[in-house]
Structures are given as C-alpha cells and as structure tokens.
Amino acid sequence: MFEHSIFSMPFIFIAMCVAANGWFGWKLLIFGVIATLSARNFAMAFNRCVDRRFDKTNPRTQNRPSVDGRISVKAMIVFIGINALIFILVSFFINPLCFYLSFPILGVLAGYSLVKRVSSLAHLVLGLCLGLAPIAGVVAVSGEVLLWSLPLCVGVLFWVAGFDLLYSLQDVQHDKKEGLHSIPSFLGIERTLYLSRIFHILVIVFWVLFIYWAKLGIFMWVGLVIAALFLAYEQYLVAKNFHNIPRAFFSVNGYLGVIFFGFCILDLVIRG
Template sequence: MKRYISKLKDFNELVMFEHSIFSLPFIFIAMIVAADGWFGFTLLILGVFAAVSARNFAMGLNRFADRDIDALNPRTASRPNVDGRLDPFSIIIFTAVNALVFIGVAYMINPLAFALSFPILFILGSYSYFKRFSSLAHIVLGVSLGLAPIAGVVAVSAEITPWSVMLSLGVIFWVAGFDLLYSLQDMDFDKERGLHSIPSKYGSQTTLLLSLFFHLLTIVFWALFVWIAELGTYAYTAVLLSAVMLGYEHFLVRKDFTKIDRAFFTVNGYLGIVFFILIVLDKAV
C-alpha cells in the first residue's frame, strides 16, 4: 500500500495537480454565465474530470518530452521524470489514460464537446515541443489554458458565444504574460541550450514589457467579456481587482527576480479564485 501511495505522490509531483487552480475557476465562470446560474451537479463533476484529465495529459506529455532538458537544468533536475522515480513508459501510460478519460468525458457531455476534444488534445500536446523551434511557446501555453472557458460554455449550451471568446482571450494573454515572467528563471539556461523563449532571445527588459502588455490586453478582454455578457457591478469589480493583482505581480518581479515563484503561484492562484467568487456573487445578487 505504501508503494502505491508513494507512486501517487510521484505522479502528483509530476503534473503538479495544485496548478489546476489556474484553469478550473475560468471553466466554472463560463459555465455559470452560460447557465445564468447553477449548472447542476452532473456538469460540475464532468467539468472537473475534463479539466483535470486534460491538464494531466498536457503535463504528462510535457514531462515525457522534456525529460532530457529537465535533467540538465538544476531547477528541474529533481523532478520524478528525471530522477528515476517514474520511468518513461509509466509516464506515457499515465498520459494516454488521461487522454482517453478526457475524450470519454467529452462524449458524455454533448456531441460538440466530443468533436472538439481531439483538436483540444492536439493543441495541449503541441506546447511540449514548441520551445524547441519557436518562441511562441508562451502563446501556445496561453491558448492551452484559454480553451478552458470555451470548453465550459460548450458543456452548458453546446455553442461558442462572443462573450466566451473574450473571456478566453483574456485567459490566453493572462497565462502567456505570467509564463513570460516565470521563464525569466531559465533565461540563461535556455540561451545556453539553444531553446526558444522570449527571455533568452530578447532579454529580461523586453520580456517584462511584453508581459505587461499582455496583461493589459487581459484586462481589456475581460472587461469586454463582462460588457458583452451583460454582467453587473461584482463582475466589473472582478476585472478591477484582477488589474490590481496583476500590477502587484509585476511589482514583485521587477523588484526582485527571486520573487517569481511567489508572483506565479500565489498571485495568479488567488486571482482566479477571486474572479470566480465575484462572478458567483454577480449572478446570485
């Protein structure tokens, strides 16, 4: 039993399950707005399974593809895909199982969700290889998480609405913006190994400015989401607080690069939760 528990902990460390906090709130935000309130326990359960399996697939494939790179980077050399705790075959099986779970859950939701599950998995999987030939990897990661609101509204109403596109675009630039900040940690390593990232190609100052621009776009698109969806004061407050939190994130990183982890995990984690709570309040009131 201890062996199985230990192995589960290794897989948890592999995919960093707690990082699901970045996408889950925006899936449920889309579902709440699409349903004009509570969308039911069935969709709640299916939504969680879809989100978690999709992310596990993406992270599992990423760890499999990056095991040679991770082994050379001091920051990632202790990951389970590198230090021998999880062999490549186990990671592939884990990844494949999660892909099948995602497709199965999508089939149970509705035909459009099922049809979209295949291109979604392709996009999620492509991120793992992009940084080997293009600096657009940051945008691809943003698109990967930006699909979450689209998936949420498709699950409820089997359509893609204009406001959900605005919400998704906001998520895309939010994620791409904080990934730029996070990738500053590997700027020198990426440059040495010939990996493509905006920090390694253009330097830290350009990266900071581009991240700030992306986050300004985030606020614009989220404000458009609230306006097009005809939401109220609490929703606009969510956008305003998001702007404040993103501003604080940039303040932390510009002040001290050692604060990147705090900015990445703490600020962005709370942002999604706060946004979700305020949208719930907006619909409730």
C-alpha cells in the same frame, strides 16, 4: 500536479455559470472537474515526458521525479494515455460537440511542449491551452461557442502568456545553452518585463469586453478591478526581485482566478 488546475478551473466555471445564467447542475460540475484534471494531467505529463533531456541539464528541474528515475518513461506514457482517454470519454458524455473538440484540444495541449523547440511563441501557445478552458465550459453548457466567451478566452491567453514570460526568466541562460526558443532568451530581461506588462494590460481590455458583451453586473466589474490589482502586484513582485517569481506565479495567479470566479457567483446570485 493537481494544484496547477487552479489556473484554468475557475475560468471554466465562470464560463459555465454565465452560459447557464447561474447553476448548471451537478452532472456538469462533476464532469467539468474530471475533464479539467485529466486535461491538465495529460498536458503536464506529456511535457515532463518529452522534456526529460532538457530538464536533466536545468538546475531548476533536474531533481524532478520524471528526470531522476523515480517515475519511469513507461509509467509516464501509461499515465498520459489514461488521462487522454478519461478526457475523451467525459467529453463524449457531455455532448457531441465536446466530444469532437476533445481531440484537437489534446493536440493543442501536447503541441505546447513541441513549439518551444522551434518558436518563441510557445508562451502564447501555453496561453491558448488554458484560454480554451472557458470555451470548453461554454460548449459544455450550451453546445455552441457564444460570442462573449471569445474575449474571456483571449484574456486568459494573455494572462497566462504574461505570467509565463515572468516564469521563464528563471531559465534564460539554460534556454540559450540548449537552443530552446523563448521570448526572454530572444528579447532579453528588460524587454520581456515590458512585454509581460503589455500582455497583462490586454488581459483587462479583453475581460472588459467579456463583461460588457455578457451583460454582467457591478460585482464582475469589481472583480475585474481586483484582478487588475493582482496583476499589478505580480509585476511589482517580479520587478523587485526575481526570487519572488515562484510566489508571483503560483500564489498571486491562483488567488486571481478564484477571486474572479467568486465575484462571478456573487454577481449572478444578486441578479437572481
């Protein structure tokens, strides 16, 4: 599902733009897009493959092509392998540190699908999977991890974990039945809603640190205020009616990343 890359891709390019103090070149743009798509394809295909047994018993997922036989297990394994190879090769051609880090990153991406079998912290692991995106962007441009990229990473981690908590509210009964670990099935619905709000408050805290440490300008602060409003609207939609969860998950979060990236570009262009 290529469209799911919209969650991580803006933050990769935010990190790359800030690290380069502007335009980072066509080569890194092309490699960044390919790396993002291949990593996302790898992660989602791996998840679909190893979760087939659970997806069959979940009314929300039982009609997926990976479950009903339209896509075979062999095809999924081949797809997983091809995308892993593409990710590693692209990383090799960017710089040595990207290449060395490509292997543990794939391990983290695959690990999310397994953690939920043993721990409710899987939501935070998923957040880490996407939180690594800005770190990858910085490494691609500078060949090292810069300090300001860390709060950007942690902010993305809590952003993703926060909206994954909301998304997981759809599967509370199924998770309990199948013995899968999730925070909603452990804490209950009301406490999960509060925890998601705390996570999204932490997003703003860490992105304040990012903007301050990276010495960015007024337009990034404006972008942060708009991001905060989007997070508040997402929380409102879900609290109002759980039928709004898909809309909040895909639409609101998709716009948040793109708009935040847009203000980053505007900030860098104005500062010249």
